[in-house]
Amino acid sequence: MADLASRITKPADDAAPASETPAATDTAAAETHVGDAQNDGAVESLGGSGLQEPGYEVEITLSDLQQNEATPFHSATTWEDIGLREELHKGLLALNFLKPSKVQGKSLPLMLSDPPTNMLAQSQSGTGKTAAFVTAILSRVDFSNPDQPQALALAPSRELARQIEEVIRAIGHFIQNLKIAPAVPGALPRGEPVRSAVVVGTPGTVMDIIRRRQLDVSQLKVLVLDEADNMLDQQGLGDQCMRVKGMLPKTIQTLLFSATFPEKVLQYANKFAPNAHSLKLQRSDLTVKGISQMFIDCPNDSTKYDILCRLYGLMTIGQSVIFVKTRESANEIQRRMVADGHKASALHAAFDGSERDELLSKFRSGESKVLIATNVIARGIDVSSVSMVINYDIPMKGRGDTEPDTETYLHRIGRTGRFGRVGVSISFVYDKKSYDALSSIANHYGIDLVKLDTDDWDDAEERVKEVIKKNRAQAAYAPSATDPQKTGAA
Numbered sequence: 001m002a003d004l005a006s007r008i009t010k011p012a013d014d015a016a017p018a019s020e021t022p023a024a025t026d027t028a029a030a031e032t033h034v035g036d037a038q039n040d041g042a043v044e045s046l047g048g049s050g051l052q053e054p055g056y057e058v059e060i061t062l063s064d065l066q067q068n069e070a071t072p073f074h075s076a077t078t079w080e081d082i083g084l085r086e087e088l089h090k091g092l093l094a095l096n097f098l099k100p101s102k103v104q105g106k107s108l109p110l111m112l113s114d115p116p117t118n119m120l121a122q123s124q125s126g127t128g129k130t131a132a133f134v135t136a137i138l139s140r141v142d143f144s145n146p147d148q149p150q151a152l153a154l155a156p157s158r159e160l161a162r163q164i165e166e167v168i169r170a171i172g173h174f175i176q177n178l179k180i181a182p183a184v185p186g187a188l189p190r191g192e193p194v195r196s197a198v199v200v201g202t203p204g205t206v207m208d209i210i211r212r213r214q215l216d217v218s219q220l221k222v223l224v225l226d227e228a229d230n231m232l233d234q235q236g237l238g239d240q241c242m243r244v245k246g247m248l249p250k251t252i253q254t255l256l257f258s259a260t261f262p263e264k265v266l267q268y269a270n271k272f273a274p275n276a277h278s279l280k281l282q283r284s285d286l287t288v289k290g291i292s293q294m295f296i297d298c299p300n301d302s303t304k305y306d307i308l309c310r311l312y313g314l315m316t317i318g319q320s321v322i323f324v325k326t327r328e329s330a331n332e333i334q335r336r337m338v339a340d341g342h343k344a345s346a347l348h349a350a351f352d353g354s355e356r357d358e359l360l361s362k363f364r365s366g367e368s369k370v371l372i373a374t375n376v377i378a379r380g381i382d383v384s385s386v387s388m389v390i391n392y393d394i395p396m397k398g399r400g401d402t403e404p405d406t407e408t409y410l411h412r413i414g415r416t417g418r419f420g421r422v423g424v425s426i427s428f429v430y431d432k433k434s435y436d437a438l439s440s441i442a443n444h445y446g447i448d449l450v451k452l453d454t455d456d457w458d459d460a461e462e463r464v465k466e467v468i469k470k471n472r473a474q475a476a477y478a479p480s481a482t483d484p485q486k487t488g489a490a
């Protein structure tokens with residue numbers, strides 16, 4: 001297997017600036033290659049913002065049930081094609097979502113067809129999966145019965161559940177009687193029955209409220225698992241999700257969404273959501289082309305912090321996320337960065353629920369510029385102005401961190417480069433283990449990483465600065481369902 005050395009794009013003197021490297025501008029080139037099953041040419045400007053959704057191919061497999069039907073499948077290129085209820089259509093347009101993204105256009109006609117069929121949908125990070133399943137939920141719910149729980153969405157973290165709640169609120173803005181219950185620790189009054197049509201939460205809390213008979217599941221029609229591969233992982237949340245599913249009506253429509261579906265989870269996913277339609281990506285299409293992936297080879301562990309400071313000292317980075325392995329190092333780096341004058345916060349599971357909500361909200365509003373986090377926010381969190389992600393520690397998994405965590409790498413770097421924006425990811429390696437781990441991740445996805453040379457900071461600055469500048473220009477006018485200041489609904 002090739003190692004990192006063969007995956008490095010050498011920054012030659014005459015190399016194009018970062019904004020012109022293939023990694024940063026592949027969108028246009030990719031357009032000519034888009035040719036999935038429907039070849040619907042979805043790579044166009046979306047949202048009236050001039051942003052272009054990255055080109056990637058999606059393989060569609062229809063459920064056995066649908067394959068037997070005479071009507072061929074058509075993906076939608078306009079909201080009108082999908083035939084949404086008026087308030088929903090209005091809500092999407094108010095967010096400046098002028099037409100469906102690829103995953104939305106392909107998954108929604110399948111999710112909304114009758115009889116309701118299960119769905120497994122994979123698409124790159126930041127391509128609008130949330131709006132896809134939120135639109136499906138809000139289409140299925142009968143709002144003449146607003147107090148009766150009818151849809152349940154589960155996410156692996158409190159932050160993501162909260163964010164999904166916000167997206168439902170934003171897209172459902174014009175729906176009268178829309179009530180959403182947040183089933184995350186500390187958010188629901190204990191003992192009171194849930195009187196909301198839509199419930200969004202984490203599996204542990206949802207299991208609790210079902211057991212305590214706070215949540216009447218008898219009329220639930222739709223179950224969504226966001227970050228489904230993570231939710232079904234047998235080493236983690238899989239058991240809880242299985243138990244929740246076991247308590248729900250047998251006929252419930254189950255929708256599984258993620259940017260990653262590793263083989264070993266797929267088999268399990270097929271049991272969890274049998275006879276599902278599926279949208280899948282090729283492995284080579286998993287990484288978002290607009291993210292320029294770079295790395296720094298640090299002399300040793302103790303020089304990592306100095307190199308980090310040097311990087312932040314070089315330029316105005318805007319907003320960034322630094323991923324670390326432990327809570328302790330998150331706290332330590334935050335302490336040092338604040339002492340060095342940065343507006344930095346640490347976010348990890350040792351904080352209580354309301355502190356975590358506040359920390360993320362300060363980051364969303366721009367009050368805090370650098371978020372130093374463990375994997376709690378590696379998945380799903382959508383802050384469009386994040387222009388840089390640092391892997392201060394390479395993500396590892398397995399007992400004793402023996403294996404590189406390829407999925408977490410992809411989700412972490414996906415916190416930037418959202419919906420056609422550009423972004424930079426920089427991974428720090430400092431010894432053989434971290435170097436080999438990053439090599440293996442690069443080989444897994446077939447990506448070329450640009451080495452930033454710490455002996456030539458001018459060059460490093462040039463490469464990173466270009467991308468960050470472009471991201472800032474894009475973020476200024478791009479739509480976002482979770483940032484009201486940037487939506488038409490504001």
Ligand SMILES: Nc1ncnc2c1ncn2[C@@H]1O[C@H](COP(=O)(O)OP(=O)(O)OP(=O)(O)O)[C@@H](O)[C@H]1O
Pocket residue numbers: 046047096097098099100101104123124125126127128129130131258259379380381382384414418419479480481482
């Ligand atoms: N049709 C659309 N037009 C314009 N912008 C959109 C559209 N759909 C979604 N977006 C925006 O795209 C961004 C990314 O969407 P979202 O968070 O749903 O991505 P995702 O695919 O769920 O990503 P992840 O895999 O990281 O969870 C959001 O800021 C959202 O507001």
